Amino acid sequence: MAKQIPWEIVIETAQDRGSREQKPIFVDFWLDG
Amino acid sequence: MNTVTYSQDAVVDFLVENFIPVRSQCDFTHFTAMMKRYQVKWTPTFVILDPDGREHHRMVGFLPPEDLMAQLQLGKAKMTYDQDRLDRAASDFQVVIDRFPKTAAAEEASFLQGVCHYKRTHQAGELRKAWERLSRDYPQSEWTRKARVYSTL
Secondary structure (H helix, E strand, O other), rough: OOOOOOOOOHHHHHHHHHHHHHHHHHHHHEOOO | OOOOOOHHHHHHHHHHHEEEEEEEEEEOOOOHHHHHHOOOOOOOOOEOOOOOOOOHHHHHHHHHHHHHHHHHHHHHHHHHHOOOOHHHHHHHHHHHHHHHHOOOOHHHHHHHHHHHHHHHHEEEHHHHHHHHHHHHHHHOHHHHHHHHHHOOO
16 A cells, blocks of 8 residues: 555644744646646 | 655655644635645645744655655744744755655755855855755756856855
């Protein structure tokens, strides 16, 4: 089973996590299909 | 990106270890708030943000695994550079150069590392050394052309 990226969907949640975990945020703007 | 780049375990591990990964779906008929906020005009677009939402690096267009990881590492280094943490930034740029020497990210990292050294020491010779390294390692790079003015320092 291949590993999966645990994507966040909500930027505010990612920013909270980034502050707590002292990590930058990587945003992939994508188009489905 | 899903089938070629995000399917690689090395990419997943790198992202999870170093970043909070976010996916934001775009709609070019009804621009989303995120698209407006970050002025996204094409996909894929990738941005590196600090936890306050400030942008430090951007990439547009498909990236294979090695190039994505190199650009991510470069983005991390540029964030520390923008925060004036110059010692840390210089070592972060070195990681890009050492781990991903054949990528475009390494060329930019080599240039910015020279700038870091100069800003730390105020020795103009650091900029000349950056040009010398770029000329030796990346003679065709746009970053070598940008550093050309330092060759006489």
